[in-house]
Amino acid sequence: MTRPSTPTAAWQPGPPGAGAMPSGPAGRPAPFGDGNGPQGGRPTVTIGSYPDYPSAQRVVDHLADNRFPVEHTAIVGTNLTLVETVLGRMTTGRAALVGAGTGAWFGLFIGLLFGLFTVGSWAAVILVGLVIGAIWGAVFGAIAHAMTGGRRDFTSASSLRAGQYAVTVDAQLADQAQELLGRMHLTPTRRTDR
Template identity: 65%
Template sequence: MTTTLVDGRPTVTVASYPEYQPAQHAVDHLSDNGFPVERVAIVGTGLRTVEQVTGRMTVARAALSGAATGAWVGLLIGLLLGIFAGGDWWWVIATAVVLGLIWGTVFGAVAHAMTGGQRDFSSVSGLRASEYAVEVDSGRADEAVRLLDRLPPRR
């Protein structure tokens, strides 16, 4: 068990896991057994950025993505303007969605074409840790260790 500070409180690492889900399972077990989980932290260490490539980005795919975004923006603007439109509120919303879709399509395609092939793929970025430590306030560490010793395997 190692002692660190979390939010200015002395804490003790009572367990560590190579993945997040087992750490979450351990905290859930503590909660199920009445442990004051507001005094628990899951601390990820050894952070690295992972960019998962999700597919090839073409002008058509960029236009489609822009169309979807434009339609959502158009819907929002249409709803806001539709409040003041009186009886023809549905026409205002439909017009805003169609205009948003058209503008989104054009801007999506043009923006991708202007990159000149610099980034012809789409991706999702995230952080991953090499280890996840369950830390509790130092005064409650013995109780947490005792409860975690009875941790059932994950379902």
């Protein structure tokens, strides 16, 4: 005797009935967005766009000083640009020096830990930890730089910069914020609904 076969659903991660969506906080399905920030929030209104962050910060500070519920505001940086500032050339010697400095801090930390439990001269334990850390840091720094094969012979620092800073508020509070903003001498460039 044979039973009729019924198709079974394939197992999927997440709570039952969640479909293909991964679970979010508290196990609830997380909504998929279009990459433009959180979806499904309260509608907001941009009350002004400013060329720099301090100007946008002054606007929010002015709203806070006038008892506006600033928990309904946001400063949104737009037109983001990644800027990598080159600080200098990296050589094997410089890499070893940087590694020695990092290793010395780690050795100092380990020396302090061992020094707490030492019966004899704890200063000698700290000094030995510092020296050993500096030596190993220099060795590892030089080896790590040599392994790059000259592909990145410079040091740099990266930062994100925004072209404009928009101040947004919840739509139901936009008129109140605009009225308070009118009392300020700093004029926004535009107001748009979102």
